[in-house]
Amino acid sequence: xxxxxEPLKWLILVLAGxxxxxxxxxxIFGGKIKELVVTEINRNLVVEVAVDDISFSxxxxxxxxxxxxxxxxxxxxxxxxxxxxxxxxxxxTLLFNPLNIIKGKYELNKIKVTSANFNIQVDAxxxxxxxxxxxxxxxLSSEFSLKLNEVILDDVDVLYYNTSNNQDHSFVxxxxxxxxxxxxxxxxxxxxxxxxxxxLVVNSTSYITDKDCEVNLMIDVNxxxxxxxxxxxxxxxxxLTADVSGTVTxxxxxxxxxxxxxxxxxxxxxSLVSVLPxxxxxxxxNYAYQGSVNFNCRISxxxxxxxxxxxxxNFETFNLxxxxxxxxxxxxxxxxxxxxxxxxxSTTPVxxxxxxxxxxxxxxxxxxxxx
Numbered sequence: 001x002x003x004x005x006e007p008l009k010w011l012i013l014v015l016a017g018x019x020x021x022x023x024x025x026x027x028i029f030g031g032k033i034k035e036l037v038v039t040e041i042n043r044n045l046v047v048e049v050a051v052d053d054i055s056f057s058x059x060x061x062x063x064x065x066x067x068x069x070x071x072x073x074x075x076x077x078x079x080x081x082x083x084x085x086x087x088x089x090x091x092x093t094l095l096f097n098p099l100n101i102i103k104g105k106y107e108l109n110k111i112k113v114t115s116a117n118f119n120i121q122v123d124a125x126x127x128x129x130x131x132x133x134x135x136x137x138x139x140l141s142s143e144f145s146l147k148l149n150e151v152i153l154d155d156v157d158v159l160y161y162n163t164s165n166n167q168d169h170s171f172v173x174x175x176x177x178x179x180x181x182x183x184x185x186x187x188x189x190x191x192x193x194x195x196x197x198x199x200l201v202v203n204s205t206s207y208i209t210d211k212d213c214e215v216n217l218m219i220d221v222n223x224x225x226x227x228x229x230x231x232x233x234x235x236x237x238x239x240l241t242a243d244v245s246g247t248v249t250x251x252x253x254x255x256x257x258x259x260x261x262x263x264x265x266x267x268x269x270x271s272l273v274s275v276l277p278x279x280x281x282x283x284x285x286n287y288a289y290q291g292s293v294n295f296n297c298r299i300s301x302x303x304x305x306x307x308x309x310x311x312x313x314n315f316e317t318f319n320l321x322x323x324x325x326x327x328x329x330x331x332x333x334x335x336x337x338x339x340x341x342x343x344x345x346s347t348t349p350v351x352x353x354x355x356x357x358x359x360x361x362x363x364x365x366x367x368x369x370x371x
Contacts, residue, residue, distance in 0.1 A: 047075050047086075047132045064095035064110065080129035082121055089116035112152040122162040126252070150179045153193070165255040166305040170198040171213075180221070189219045203308055205277045213237045217244070226250030230260070239271030240264065246299075255304025263296040269320060277311065277342075291320030291334070312341040334360035 041049070052071035074087040095110040121129040153176040160169040176193030193215050200208040214236040220229040226249060233244040246260035264272075269289040273281050294316045301309035320334040336358030344352040359368040 044134050045132055046134055047077060049074050064097070066093050066095050068093045074132060076119070076121070076129035077131045079127065080121060080123070082129065083119050085117070085119060086130050086132060087116060087118055090114050092116075108148055110150040110152065111148065112154070113156055114154045116153075116155070117157045118159065120158070120160045122164050124163045126164050148182045150177060151182075152177050164305060165303065166203045168199065168201040171200075172196045172198070185223045187221055189217075189221050191215060191217045191219070202303055203305065205308065207277050208237065208275055211237050211275065226252075235262070237271070237275050239268040240275060242267070251302065251304075255302055255307065258299055258301065258303050258309050260299045261296065262299070265294050266292045266318075267295060269293055269317075286325055288323045288325055289320065291317060293317045293320070308342070310341065310343050312339065314339050329363070332361045334358060336360075 050073040051069045053069075055068045055070070057066055057068070069092045070090070072087065072089045072092050073085055075084060076082065076086045091112070091114040093112040093114070094108055095112065097107050097109055119129070153173045156173040156176070158169070158171055158173065160167065162168075172195065174194045174196060176191065176195070178189060178191045180189040181187040195213040195215065197208045197211050197213050199206065199210075215234075216236075217233040218231050219233070220231065222228075228248045230245050230247070235242045235244055242262050242264040244260065244262055246258075248260070249257045251257055269291050272293060272295065273284050273289065295313055296315075297311070297313040299309050299311055301307065303309050314337075316337045317334055320331075320336075322331040322334060323329070336355050338353065338355040338358075340351075340353045342351055343349050354371070356370050357368075358370065359366065361367070
């Protein structure tokens with residue numbers, strides 16, 4: 001036992017010394033950092049933020065020094081009067097590099113948002129309730145710098161309603177993170193999030209309702225051009241896993257220009273049908289499905305209050321079974337390739353379905369053909 005006592009003694013001394021050092025640093029720097037952060041925030045906000053308490057610690061988010069705002073309420077920007085709050089949160093924590101703190105440079109690296117509600121609104125004239133930061137923000141003090149590279153979200157409820165382009169989204173971020181050099185106009189954004197999507201509605205078309213989702217996205221962001229390019233991105237929506245690529249470019253009051261490709265191999269048919277727009281799948285609700293499909297879907301065009309993008313999907317099924325609900329009839333072992341679109345062309349704006357070389361069994365008899 002004696003040979004273990006000496007290392008254990010030194011370990012205890014190191015831990016005790018480190019704790020004393022961190023506690024001392026908190027006493028020395030805590031007041032200065034809290035004062036500096038509050039001053040910078042007040043200088044650059046156009047609304048008055050309500051906060052119950054502000055604390056500083058070197059322990060709670062080690063190895064970062066952290067300033068935590070408790071029970072935060074951020075009111076809506078004028079002229080909005082909906083719920084009155086743009087953001088309410090149990091905690092918002094700002095994390096700083098401790099080495100820079102010792103040098104007297106306070107560099108904000110990360111933000112953690114815990115148990116929060118975002119109410120994000122855009123009216124018919126394009127006015128927003130979230131423009132709470134000054135359009136021409138005052139320059140930061142020489143002591144304070146913004147090198148934000150990660151935002152961590154925990155139990156964050158988001159409501160987004162845009163009257164100008166008829167979008168209505170509601171989802172809960174159970175666990176999520178966004179990383180990238182946010183302080184640059186152009187940067188690569190990486191986001192990993194575990195979500196529960198309550199609704200995702202664009203121009204009265206419902207895309208996803210009451211689904212658990214996981215997103216793992218890599219997006220090249222150009223803030224100046226309001227453009228987003230997807231690469232090496234994946235979506236998991238209950239039983240469906242898909243790759244995502246393409247671009248989304250904002251067009252201001254005119255909505256967004258979308259060119260996205262979503263593809264999957266051996267996707268579960270019921271899972272796929274459950275995430276397609278209601279306008280496309282309403283007819284499918286009278287049928288039960290079993291089987292899998294490979295698909296490549298492209299969504300292209302302007303999404304706005306008056307325009308719906310073109311939705312086209314190439315697919316190939318394997319041993320698919322289809323049973324009209326309430327009947328004994330069943331199409332089994334259906335193998336086919338085909339194409340579906342919600343708008344055949346600008347001159348023929350109708351839904352269009354094409355099946356090629358399909359084969360199946362109906363009432364114990366083989367059928368084949370195309371349509």
